[in-house]
Amino acid sequence: MTRRYSFALLAMLLLMSLVAAGCSQKSNSGSGSNSGTADSSGSSGQSTEPKEKMTMFMSNSGLAYPDGVDPSNNPYINIIENYANVDLQMDVPGYQDFKTKLDLLLASGKLPDIVHSTYPDDMNKAGDQGAFIDLKSYYDKSPVIQKYITPQMMELAKSPSGHYYRIPMAWDKGPQGSGVLVRYDLVQKYNNGKWPESVDEWIAMMRKMHQAEPNSLVMSNRVINTTGLAYGGTPIYSWYGALPYQIRVQDGKVMSTFTLPEYRAATIVMKQLYDEGILDKEFATKDLDGWNQAENYKNTLMEYNTADQLVLFATGVEVAGKEHSEETKDRRYLFAPPLKQYPSVLKDPKYAQAFKSLPITGHGLYIPDSTKDKDRAWKVIEGFASPDLWENVFWGKEGETYTVQNGKKIPDAAKISDPSRAWSLQLAIIFGFTDGQDVKKATVEQYSGTEYSNMIYDSLKPMAEQADRNGIGIMPGYVPSNEAAAQLPETAAFITNATVQAIMGKISMEQFDQSVQDFNRKYGFIYDEQTKYMTEHKDELRNLGVKMVDW
Numbered sequence: 001m002t003r004r005y006s007f008a009l010l011a012m013l014l015l016m017s018l019v020a021a022g023c024s025q026k027s028n029s030g031s032g033s034n035s036g037t038a039d040s041s042g043s044s045g046q047s048t049e050p051k052e053k054m055t056m057f058m059s060n061s062g063l064a065y066p067d068g069v070d071p072s073n074n075p076y077i078n079i080i081e082n083y084a085n086v087d088l089q090m091d092v093p094g095y096q097d098f099k100t101k102l103d104l105l106l107a108s109g110k111l112p113d114i115v116h117s118t119y120p121d122d123m124n125k126a127g128d129q130g131a132f133i134d135l136k137s138y139y140d141k142s143p144v145i146q147k148y149i150t151p152q153m154m155e156l157a158k159s160p161s162g163h164y165y166r167i168p169m170a171w172d173k174g175p176q177g178s179g180v181l182v183r184y185d186l187v188q189k190y191n192n193g194k195w196p197e198s199v200d201e202w203i204a205m206m207r208k209m210h211q212a213e214p215n216s217l218v219m220s221n222r223v224i225n226t227t228g229l230a231y232g233g234t235p236i237y238s239w240y241g242a243l244p245y246q247i248r249v250q251d252g253k254v255m256s257t258f259t260l261p262e263y264r265a266a267t268i269v270m271k272q273l274y275d276e277g278i279l280d281k282e283f284a285t286k287d288l289d290g291w292n293q294a295e296n297y298k299n300t301l302m303e304y305n306t307a308d309q310l311v312l313f314a315t316g317v318e319v320a321g322k323e324h325s326e327e328t329k330d331r332r333y334l335f336a337p338p339l340k341q342y343p344s345v346l347k348d349p350k351y352a353q354a355f356k357s358l359p360i361t362g363h364g365l366y367i368p369d370s371t372k373d374k375d376r377a378w379k380v381i382e383g384f385a386s387p388d389l390w391e392n393v394f395w396g397k398e399g400e401t402y403t404v405q406n407g408k409k410i411p412d413a414a415k416i417s418d419p420s421r422a423w424s425l426q427l428a429i430i431f432g433f434t435d436g437q438d439v440k441k442a443t444v445e446q447y448s449g450t451e452y453s454n455m456i457y458d459s460l461k462p463m464a465e466q467a468d469r470n471g472i473g474i475m476p477g478y479v480p481s482n483e484a485a486a487q488l489p490e491t492a493a494f495i496t497n498a499t500v501q502a503i504m505g506k507i508s509m510e511q512f513d514q515s516v517q518d519f520n521r522k523y524g525f526i527y528d529e530q531t532k533y534m535t536e537h538k539d540e541l542r543n544l545g546v547k548m549v550d551w
Contacts, residue, residue, distance in 0.1 A: 051087040052376055057105060058116035061363075061426045061433075062095045069423065076392060076424045080383035086376060106131065111368035113377050116429055118362050120157070120166060127165035132366045133374065136164040144382045148430050153360045156544060160479050166364030167381055167430065174434030175307035177354030177463030180235045182302045184332040184455075198341040199239050199269065203278075206301065210278045216299040219273060221283035222291035226489070228496030231291060231303040233283060236273075238304050240266035240343050241351030244499065245492055247475070247530065248351060249548040254475070254530040256523070258495045259516050265345045267512065270503045284500045296328070302336070306357070307463050308434055310335060310456055311444055332452060334459040338466070354466040355473025356545065363429050385430040393424050394436030402439075411439055413446035471547030477540070478533045484526045491523050 065071055071090040081088055091112065093101045102119065105111055106126050115132075117123050126132065139145055139154060148170045157168040187193060190209045196202040206218050221233030229237070229244045237243050242263035247254050257263050273279040280286065280294065294300045313333035342349050365384065367377045383389070395402055395409060401416045402409050415421075416439065425433060445453040480488060498515035501507045507515075534541065534549055541549045 049085060051081065051085055052373060053089065054086045054114065054373070054376065054380065055089045055091070055112035056114040056116070056380070057091045057102070057112045058429070059098045059118055059363075059426075060092050060095055060423075061118070061429075063423050063426050064094065065092070065423050066420050076389065076427050079386060079389045079392065080380060080427075083383035083386045083388070084376060084379035086380060088380070109370075111370055113368070113371045113373075114380050115366040115368060117166075117364055117366065120159075120362050120364055123165060123364065123366060124159035124161070124163075127159060127163055127366075128161050130369055132165045133369050134163045134165065135167055135367065135378075138378045138381075139164065139167065142378075142382060144385050145430065148385055148432075150359070152544060156358060156360050156476050157364065160477070166366050168360035169363035169429050170359065170432035171357060171361045171434060172359040173432060173437055175310070175460045175464060176356050177307045177460075177467035178238075178305065179307065179354060179463050180238060180302050180336045181305045181310065181313065181333060182336045183299070184334040185330060186299065186301055188332075195337055198339055199236065199343055202239075203269070203273070206273070206278050207276070209299075209301065210276070213299060214277075217280045217294045218278045218299070218301050219283075220280040220291060220294035220298070220300045221286050222288065223284065223286055226493040226496055228284060228492075228500050231305065232280075232294070232300055234304040235302050236269050237263065237266045239339060239352055240269075241346050241349075242266055243304070244495060247527065249534070249551045250347065250351075252531075252535070252551075254527045254534055256491070256495075256519070256527055258499075259520060262343070262345050262347070262351070264509070264512065264516075265343060267499055267502050268509065271505060274503050275505070279503070284504065307335065307354075307460050310460065311440060332455070334455055335463060337459070338462055350470060350551075353470055354463040355470050355548075356467040358472060358474065358476060361432070365429065381430075384427065389427065390431055390435070393428055393431070394439050396421075409439070409442070411442050411446065413443050417443060469547075472545045473548070475530060475534060475541070475546065476544060477537065478530055480526065481529060484529055487523060488526060491519075491526070494519055494523070 071077065071092045072088060077088060077090065091101075099119065102117060102122070105115075106122065109131070111131065115123075123132065136154070139149070145167060149167060153168055153170065153172075154164055157166050158164055184193075186209060187195060187205070190212070191205045196205055209216065210218050219232055219235075221229060222231045224230050227245060234243055237257075240262040242248070242257040242260045244257065244263075246257045248257055248260065249255075270279060274281070274283070282290065286294065295303075310333060313331075338349075338353065342352055346352060365381045367374055367381070371377050395411070396416060398404060398409075400412075402411045404410070428435060441453070441457070444456065448456065494515075498507070498512055498519075502509060502512040538549045
């Protein structure tokens with residue numbers, strides 16, 4: 001199995017090493033040997049009233065159920081059922097089929113009692129047409145949900161029409177920020193363990209490595225559809241404060257990073273690295289498999305990634321529970337510290353620094369207007385935020401997946417990270433897949449040792465500080481016009497084509513400049529729209545934590 005997946009599955013893998021199963025199933029479970037260890041008693045106690053039958057449609061978020069596990073009858077869903085005193089009939093299609101089935105459900109108008117979706121735009125549209133109820137009045141009276149979902153998160157999840165159709169998934173527990181993830185063992189080998197402090201120093205180290213290892217791919221890349229630069233293809237751009245396919249707010253105006261002088265300067269550096277053979281000659285066609293080969297077997301030095309991904313690298317696992325291989329056991333992945341000397345062309349160092357992510361994801365729980373017992377459906381939603389479910393998903397059961405020593409929980413890394421237990425994480429659709437940081441950190445220490453574990457978490461601190469200072473790095477609430485929505489997908493292909501051709505020397509930098517002018521002429525209105533939205537909603541965005549509105 002490879003380390004890189006679709007976004008949704010990658011989010012699942014983020015906490016695979018944390019997922020624990022629980023104790024015994026219902027006597028009529030029939031779920032085979034993979035029964036888990038969850039306690040299905042529920043925090044609200046076992047009701048003597050008959051359970052109400054209800055239906056629910058949800059995504060498995062890219063993490064399929066193991067053979068023998070019944071989505072409607074297993075230790076984890078039983079916790080939710082007992083909390084709400086319901087008998088849930090679950091419809092959980094395969095990840096690839098989810099969107100098709102969701103579209104058919106929405107088109108039919110025949111919706112189950114509770115719906116989980118990862119497509120808020122589609123759900124908001126259906127809500128505006130009367131498919132879903134506004135959940136704000138329920139939220140306001142629910143300390144169970146408020147424990148995880150803050151008022152700010154509800155505002156971020158609000159539809160453009162001003163309705164609260166969904167209870168979103170929290171995404172505020174993991175490490176914040178993004179940066180350049182580096183093989184520190186190679187820094188030790190080729191730079192005496194000293195972190196380079198400027199782009200020039202990084203290039204000097206890469207040249208030294210390339211000379212010593214001519215068959216290694218010091219810099220590689222991954223192509224994702226029309227996104228031609230990703231992961232290993234973007235560290236240089238990040239240091240120049242001009243990541244591809246992003247926006248920058250400068251002097252009160254939203255602009256594409258592609259149009260910036262910093263982007264041009266970074267592209268010149270990339271061409272230089274390409275000409276010298278440091279940048280993979282096949283960077284423009286490297287698919288997922290090719291990127292994995294480069295990273296795993298060709299000593300690729302670095303990539304740009306989010307802070308929450310370091311644990312996957314640090315433990316040397318592609319899926320949880322898989323120990324370091326002989327090829328990877330001595331590798332040390334860390335985030336590079338901020339540069340001490342930024343490129344002179346960079347307008348302000350803040351543009352090369354980390355932002356916070358949105359504290360919610362696109363996941364959400366909805367109650368259709370057609371649901372007869374809406375109060376009971378809300379109780380099901382609360383069940384997804386119950387303390388028992390949190391405990392069983394993230395820690396498991398004492399004596400099986402962890403022990404307690406001197407009042408502190410100690411995970412059994414082998415058992416708590418068993419891939420066969422990871423499926424239960426799909427039920428963390430209120431807590432968020434980045435919750436459970438305490439068990440994650442304890443598991444990392446077992447896998448990596450105290451010294452390396454401390455280095456890992458120390459390398460995350462500068463990004464967290466930057467992210468806290470710079471706020472959220474996107475413009476929540478902006479809805480493109482029909483014309484902008486139709487042309488936005490074209491912008492990535494345009495940027496990729498011009499950038500790749502310039503790096504490979506197929507066009508001159510003067511021709512690249514002409515491409516930038518053509519881009520502004522054709523797509524500039526999209527960024528004008530965003531500027532207008534930002535200007536008109538500045539107070540609201542500022543209150544949501546978007547500090548760049550004042551840049």
